[in-house]
Amino acid sequence: MSARLSIYDWLVIAIYFSAVVYVGFRxxxxxxxxxxxYLVAGRSLTLPVFVATLVSTWYGGILGVGxxxxxxxxxxxxxxxxxxxxxxxxxxxxxxPKINSARLHTIPDKLLESYDRRTALMGSxxxxxxxxxxxxxxxxxxxxxxxxxxxxxxxxxxxxxxxVVYLYSGGLHSDVRTNALEFVLMYIxxxxxxxxxxxxxxxxxxxxxxxxxxxxxxxxxxxxQYIIAWFFIASWTMIDPAFHQRCYAARNGNVARYGILVSVxxxxxxDFMTSTVGLYSRAILPNLTQPAMSYPALAxxxxxxxxxxxFYVGLLATIMSSLESLTxxxxxxxxxxxxxxxxxxxxxxxxRKDQLxxxxxxxxxxxxxxxxIALSMLIPSVIKIWYTLGTIFVPxxxxxxVTSYFSRLKVDSNSAFLSMTSGWxxxxxxxxxGMFRGSLNSPQYIFSVEPMYPGLLISFFFYGHGLRxxxxxx
Numbered sequence: 393m394s395a396r397l398s399i400y401d402w403l404v405i406a407i408y409f410s411a412v413v414y415v416g417f418r419x420x421x422x423x424x425x426x427x428x429x430y431l432v433a434g435r436s437l438t439l440p441v442f443v444a445t446l447v448s449t450w451y452g453g454i455l456g457v458g459x460x461x462x463x464x465x466x467x468x469x470x471x472x473x474x475x476x477x478x479x480x481x482x483x484x485x486x487x488x489p490k491i492n493s494a495r496l497h498t499i500p501d502k503l504l505e506s507y508d509r510r511t512a513l514m515g516s517x518x519x520x521x522x523x524x525x526x527x528x529x530x531x532x533x534x535x536x537x538x539x540x541x542x543x544x545x546x547x548x549x550x551x552x553x554x555x556v557v558y559l560y561s562g563g564l565h566s567d568v569r570t571n572a573l574e575f576v577l578m579y580i581x582x583x584x585x586x587x588x589x590x591x592x593x594x595x596x597x598x599x600x601x602x603x604x605x606x607x608x609x610x611x612x613x614x615x616x617q618y619i620i621a622w623f624f625i626a627s628w629t630m631i632d633p634a635f636h637q638r639c640y641a642a643r644n645g646n647v648a649r650y651g652i653l654v655s656v657x658x659x660x661x662x663d664f665m666t667s668t669v670g671l672y673s674r675a676i677l678p679n680l681t682q683p684a685m686s687y688p689a690l691a692x693x694x695x696x697x698x699x700x701x702x703f704y705v706g707l708l709a710t711i712m713s714s715l716e717s718l719t720x721x722x723x724x725x726x727x728x729x730x731x732x733x734x735x736x737x738x739x740x741x742x743x744r745k746d747q748l749x750x751x752x753x754x755x756x757x758x759x760x761x762x763x764x765i766a767l768s769m770l771i772p773s774v775i776k777i778w779y780t781l782g783t784i785f786v787p788x789x790x791x792x793x794v795t796s797y798f799s800r801l802k803v804d805s806n807s808a809f810l811s812m813t814s815g816w817x818x819x820x821x822x823x824x825x826g827m828f829r830g831s832l833n834s835p836q837y838i839f840s841v842e843p844m845y846p847g848l849l850i851s852f853f854f855y856g857h858g859l860r861x862x863x864x865x866x
Contacts, residue, residue: 404701419569420562427746430563432641442651445571452714461670462686465607475626484652489645500729506796516729528715530768574709581706582665602675621842625782722760727752787847788816807858819847
């Protein structure tokens with residue numbers, strides 16, 4: 393589909409892109425003095441900035457949310473909302489202050505501190521896949537393709553460059569300041585479309601009479617095993633590098649803890665808005681061939697000039713906030729946690745360390761952008777990218793990382809490494825066998841068991857063995 397935009401819509405979109413670039417480069421001036429300024433914004437995030445950057449970063453998959461709510465109704469909230477609130481609250485209560493007090497930069501730093509170098513490197517490998525911006529590169533490319541008429545490849549390249557160019561010099565300072573702007577715009581975007589839905593078609597009675605009955609159930613017609621698998625994928629929150637990075641960057645532990653709890657309230661509000669708009673889209677446009685474009689399609693039917701531009705800006709802001717943040721985390725993982733640790737850590741003097749890490753991280757931005765563009769072209773489905781990455785890599789990282797923050801639960805380095813490696817390898821092989829027995833789009837899993845379960849089981853087995861040895865040797 394293609395968008396029909398007026399000059400007023402184009403003006404709003406142009407102002408948005410210009411504002412993001414301006415804010416990003418303006419904030420970059422603060423990142424020039426010290427490595428901490430570049431990697432964790434000088435550990436200076438206050439509560440409002442912390443909330444704005446975390447909320448906007450964590451809610452980037454707006455087209456995926458639109459696709460799921462169009463296909464399955466309010467189960468979008470039950471699957472992509474409730475479990476994430478739960479794990480975010482657990483993270484806030486038990487982990488956030490501990491992470492802040494660790495005064496580190498990245499998840500692999502914590503693995504190195506708690507275990508050993510090989511575990512840190514394996515953690516870097518897993519983190520790199522978990523934080524890939526590819527889904528967000530694909531989503532923002534799809535929107536630009538629709539409004540501009542360019543082909544998808546050109547749209548992806550254009551928006552990727554525009555989304556990350558200021559990160560090269562500004563680091564996390566540029567990231568969080570642009571996130572704060574995008575936080576406001578994402579709420580404005582969905583706030584402007586809801587009145588047009590209600591005034592044009594009515595409220596709950598209209599939705600109830602125009603969507604399939606399953607759309608108003610918690611499961612949406614999906615199997616409970618599928619839903620439970622997504623609940624386990626939501627444990628991704630516990631190992632999400634954006635959560636950890638912002639906790640490292642918070643001014644103190646209370647900002648980290650209460651910032652996450654406040655963020656849950658904002659996510660709940662935004663989930664209500666996006667799920668409601670998704671239901672209206674299904675009710676008003678029941679025969680869409682591209683459910684992932686349900687929000688833009690609805691905007692084309694309902695919104696007048698200027699308001700439509702605001703809505704598209706809201707979509708772009710929601711996606712680009714995550715694209716920026718994950719690109720920077722991925723870049724730091726490549727530059728600092730992999731390249732520096734493998735090739736330079738034991739050779740470089742401490743005087744040159746900060747400069748080299750910063751340069752390698754900046755180079756990592758370019759590498760990340762190229763990989764993400766390629767992956768977004770290879771797997772052109774947002775939900776499929778999320779599901780594939782979550783089901784493979786979460787089982788490897790979650791057990792050794794979360795337990796590393798609790799001295800009584802931490803195991804020896806060998807057990808942690810085996811737990812990490814066995815978890816993701818088992819899930820990967822289970823997924824690969826399922827695809828071999830079925831197909832890429834319809835895998836046939838052994839005993840119809842989703843890949844995450846055996847991965848978690850094997851990871852817990854090796855972790856439990858290590859914990860048993862620890863208890864026996866006391």
